[in-house]
Amino acid sequence: MIVVILIFASFSYFYLFNLARTSDLFPGIATHLSPTIAFAPSHAKHFSSLESLDEVVGAVRLDLKQIIVADPNQNIVLPYISDAVLEFQKTVEPDFTGRQKSLVYSSVCYEAGDECIAHSRLGLPEEKDALEGAADISRATVPTTDQTNLHNIRPKSLILSYGFDASDAFHRNLTEQWERQVASLPPGQLISVSTSGQHENMFMWLFIITSNVISHVKAVFEMADNVDVIVLLAGYVMMFATIISLYTNMRTMGSRYTLATAVIVNGFFSFMLSLLTVHALGVNVHVNVLAEALPFLVVTIGFERPFKLTKRVLEFSKETPITRQDIRKTMIRAVDSVALPIARDCFVEIMVLGLGAKSGISGLREFCLLSTVLLTYDFILMFTWYTAVLALKLELRRIREINVSASPTAKKNSPNTGYIRRTVLKAFSDTNTTGTEDDSKQSDGPIIARVKLLMIVGFVAMHIFKICSSFESGPQVDITQPSIARVLAQLLEQHRLSVHAAQPIVVEVFPPLTFQVAQLGWRFIPETVTRPLSSLLDVYAVYIQHPVISKWLTIALFVSLFLNTYLFKVAKQSKQLTEQGRERKNSVASPTEVQKAIAISPPAKKVHHHSDTIRSVDECLTLIQTPEALNNEELISLVQSGKLASYALEKVLGDLQRAVSIRRAVISRSSRTKTLENSLLPLKNYHYDKVMGACCENVIGYMPIPVGIAGPMIIDGDNVHIPMATTEGTLVASTSRGCKAINAGGGAITIVTADGMTRGPCVEFPTITRAAACKRWIEEEGNSIVTDGFNSTSRFARVRSLKVALAGKLVYIRFSTTTGDAMGMNMISKGCEKALGIITDYFPDMQIISLSGNYCTDKKPAAINWIEGRGKSVVSEAVIPGAVVERVLKTTVAALVDLNISKNLIGSAMAGSVGGFNAHAANILTAVYLATGQDPAQNVESSNCITLMKAVNDGKDLHISCTMPSIEVGTIGGGTILPPQQAMLELLGVRGPHPTQPGKNAQRLARVICASVMAGELSLCAALAAGHLVQAHMAHNRATQAVPNQK
Known part of the structure; x- marks a missing residue:
């Protein structure tokens, strides 16, 4: 994507460069003139100038375009020059209509009656005697029905004047096409000045264009009011401040200059493509429009959208270690999170600017159209080219981390590329770690987008109502000059003789096109051969032989080769390191060694150090901003000396697992037993990014708990496998036996009677x-x-x-x-x-x-939770056939009913229990809580349960129910963000929020828990009734550990 955009941008630059050299793109630089509107009311004898066409209704409208034919070295009336003028006229105004699909002048001119409006006689200035030959030429070549007229300005130039029908937009478009067709005529005996510039020296052209721009700016400043000048200068100051702010903000996020420069380049590419597009649409953007509107464009559109995307990408990239990260998924997540609000803001701005483009105000219309196209291209390039740049930066960071974590032997094997690699990675690395966690959590907010939208609306409204408008048309064509006044007078005279004489007439006088007489030369090769060769050589001269462009192409080629070679090499090295790691793992022979390697982590595995020497605390303190330059022992000394807070290790180091390891070593060395550092508490391969700031602080490892599956159990018609995390033997097996008995009776039925968390x-x-x-x-x-x-x-x-x-x-x-x-x-x-x-x-x-007055009540036994309920109030029931009770549970219905009354009801009442009318509801509930990421402390009130049993169907079958009024669960937030717990929620089909009915997943989890408790209650009561409890615990809780055979 980066290469494709660079290719498009390069061609756009070359094309715009040529357009700029020929002054076709910026007509204001070439002429410094804007069209003038001449108006003559009905029965008027002369024209007067108007500011806008909106002031005239029902008038005949014409466009007057002129061509200057000049020879700076010879007299224009010489015979061979006259022949050149005659040939040029035949080309510009052919006398037949079937000419190679080109526009014929007679088809677009304005006709008075059946003939084109023209003046048949030349008015000559005081040099009439010297130019009589030129007058004879013009009279012989221009018929009285043709509106072409040769005026003499001086002995070295002539003017050809053409009148066009401008009654509607269709005819005006035809007129513009005719003008472009004439201006782009191939060089012959007359050469267009607008195309001759491409053969000039580049530095000479730059000098000329610079002087023209300076003179144009000087003229604009002389014409402008002081208020306009102050506003324009303030705009440029704000524009540079915006660019500086971009670099400052990017630096705070960790990028030295690459990302900010990429944003600037992204905007420059969009600007070039938008200029090319509006030029292709036939809209000429005046130079002073760009000069005056560019600061406003930069300030209002600005770089807030790329900054927001960059911030989100870097935030997501820090959630997991970069070495284990899928860059593509990270980019997709970041783009998904910001694409919709960015697209919405961009669409609103485009709509506002589109309304400005529909206005008829000169300057504002061109600016708004350019801004609309620019916003579109900026949006497209931001999510293509700039997104690819961000992905490349993350890949380089990942490669750097992989290389840093490689063994010292691997580093010594590649000494030739080490310095180059460090240099490149330093340029693309993140060096600033001063950003706080609170800053990353702050919402971007819509305030910036709203302010920008208000600025755009205010800008468009200011110029629509002409309040301090800086879009001036600049100097205009002077219709009082004799060469133009004579043409207008004769046009008015012929209009008065036409059928539209009673209507007013409006003539828009455009700046002239200039043609020069070419030097004489002989042609030994036919033009049909030389023209294609000339075009090919022109392209070669511009794109290849250009002294500046050729150097840039060479530099770009070397950069591309270097970057691709480097990326291929480091990718190959990282692959080799991965394969070496796999070989080391596969080389471990015995399971005992594998267990020890996983359980025991060495105290200081120096994977980040650059030297075996332990530096002083003061020296290490100067390197705290680059923690990869410090080894673990140096970091431990910083923590022990109080220079680095233990709780801030994750934020300072950026490597979460390394931070946990260092904290663990510090605590171990300061403890009495000093055993924690090499203990069996697991440390590696855990999702510490999910824990940080959400689940635990001062982390030193993680505590694995066995997870078993009870069931499956039919709950409300669905087969459910129940995950249970516990260290109590027989619990999962006992619950599974209860599930089997309940399934034999058709499964469990559950209902949710209330749903409401409380705070008092x-x-x-x-x-x-x-x-x-x-x-x-x-x-x-x-x-x-x-x-x-x-x-x-x-x-x-x-x-x-x-x-x-x-x-x-x-x-x-x-x-x-x-x-x-x-x-x-x-x-x-x-x-x-x-x-x-x-x-x-x-x-x-x-x-x-x-805020909490214990009237809730949370994590404490309370009658109000038992009576009023808290969280989800659920009731479950099941009917177990008597035969199943005897075959699976090894007891009878009568025995179970009697035991439940004596134990769960009377026994609990005797103990004064509140909500404890059950056998062991907390056992099953807590095991499911631990497996699914719930708050285990809330088992106090969540375990409120009353278990009822009754003989039904004439005493043959057993009816059991469990009522739990305060199950407090959730499927989002808290411990449910941890991947293992999310896996268990996924097993139950309740992970995350319900897509259509909020709260449905949490209620479903509460139903599963209540049904699971009922299975556990049934099995335990059956074991107590049959006297099997002690035997089961002795068999499962006192099992001898398996000892490997020793030879």
Whole structure:
């Protein structure tokens, strides 16, 4: 993609370069003149100038175009020059209509009656005697019905004047095509000045164009008001400030200069392509329009969109170690996250500028059209060329990390390319690590896009209503000059003799085209042969022999060869390193050695060091911004000396696993036993990027827990495998036995009776009277006010009920809220803050004691959760045939019913239990919680359960049910972001938010848990009834570990 865009941009540059040299792209540089509108009302005898065509209605409209034929060295009336003029006239105005698909002048001229408007006589200046020959030539070659006229300006030039029908847009387009056709005539005896510039020396052309621009700017400044000059200078200052700000912002994100330069190049490519496009559409962009509008274009369009894309790409690239990262997936995620808002903002800006392009204001129309095309190209290139540049930068970073982590032996094997590799990677590396985590979490926000949109709307409106408008047309054609005044007078005279004499007439006088007489020469080769060769040589001269372009092409070739060679070589090296690592792994013979290699990590494996020497703390402190230059022992010394905080290791180093390893070594060496550093606590190959800032702090490793599968179990008609993370033997097996028995009876049925997470803030009033007034207000007229305020804080949080209780001057408000598929504590806390703020507006004397007043209640046994419910309230039931009870559970229906009453009901009542009328609901629930990333501390209230058993169908079958009023689960947020836990949620089919019904996945997980608890309850009660509990635990919990055979 980078190569393709560079090729297109190169051709655009070459084409625009040639257009600029011929002054075809920038007509203002070549002539410094704009068209003048001449107007003659009905029965008027002369023309007067107008500022706009909008002031005239119902008038006859003509375009007057002139061609200057000049010979700076000879007299224009010499015979061979006269022949050249005659031949040129035959080319410009042929007398037949079937000429090679080209426009014929007689088909586009303005006709008075049946003849083209023309003046048949030449008015000559005071040099009439010297130019009589030229007058005779013109009279012989120009008929009275032709509007071509030769005027003499001086003895060395003549003017050919042509009138065109401009009554509608169609005829005006034909006129412009005729003018371009004439201007692009191949060189002959007369050569167009607009095409002769391509044969000039480049430096001479640059000197001429620079002087023309300077003189043009000087003229514009002399004509402009002081306010316009101040606005223009301020615009340029803001433009340079925007560019400097781009480099500063990119540097804060870690790029020295490459990304900012790539953004500038992206904008330059878009600018070139937009200029080429508007030129192809036939729109001539005046130089002062570009000069005056370019600062505004840079400031308003700016570089905010590429900066936002860059920021998102770099943020996503830091989520996982770059060496294990799929760059393509990272780029896709980043583009997906910003593409829609960027496209929306760009579309709105294009629409506003499109309205400006539809206006009839000269200058503003061209600028808005150019800006619209520029925005389109900028959007396309940003998601193609610039995105490819970002991907290349990430690949280079990944290669650098792979090379840095390679063994010292591998580094010594490639000494020839080491310096070059370090130089290139340094240029493309991230060096600034001062960005804070809070900065990365800040939302981009729509404020910048809104300000830019307001600036664009204000700019367009300012020029539409002509408030401090800097789009001036510049110097115009002087219609009082004799050569033009005579033509206009004769046009007016012929118009008065036509059938449209009663109508006003409007003539738009355009700047002339200049042709020069070529030097005499002999042609030994036919023109049909020389013309293609000349075109080919011209292309070769411009693109190959050009002194500047040829050097750039050579440099680009060498850069391309170097970059491709380098990338291929380092990719090959990384592949070799990977293969060597695989060979080392495969060379390990015994499982015992594999286990030791995984479990025990060496204290200081110096994969990042560049020297075996341990430097001083002060010297290491100067290198803290480049942690890859420090080895692990040096980093440990920095932490031990207090120069580097242990909790900040991840942010400073960037390598999360290395940070965990160093923290682990520091803690081990400062502990009493000093065993942690080489302990069996696993360290490697974990998703620390998911843990950081979300699940745990001061991480020193991770704790593996065995995960077993119970079931499958038929729950609401679906076969479900139940993941359980536990270290208690027999738990998974016992639950599976309960699942088998329930499946034999047709499976479990579950229902969700309530869904509402709670939070109970505590507030205080000066008196109990005020407290009671607040309670009444919340329960009555204030209920809807508080509810609306709470609901406004989230798309998913919706208040279900408000329960208010008093304790003296204290007021406890229990918010019960649905929270979608999230467990919802953070969501509710945010809503409670908003609601308490609203209540404070009505009760200014209220004092907030705590956002959580234990009236929720969270992570503590409480009767309110057992009675009112919290989270998901679920009930499950199943009917097990008596034969299955005897065959699978090894007991009877009567025995199970009797045991449940005696143990789960009466026994719990005797103990004064709240919500504990079950055998071991917490066992199954906690195991599923650990496997699926739930908060294990919430098993306190989530394990509230009452298990009921009853003999049905004349005492033959067993009916069992479990009622759990406070299961607190979620499928997004918290521990559910960890990949292993996400895998278990995926197994259950409830990973992430439900696509169509928010909250459905979390409710489904609660149903599975309740049914699983019922299976565990059934199996344990059966074991107790049959007396098998002790035997099972002795068999599974006291199993002898397998010892490998020793020879």
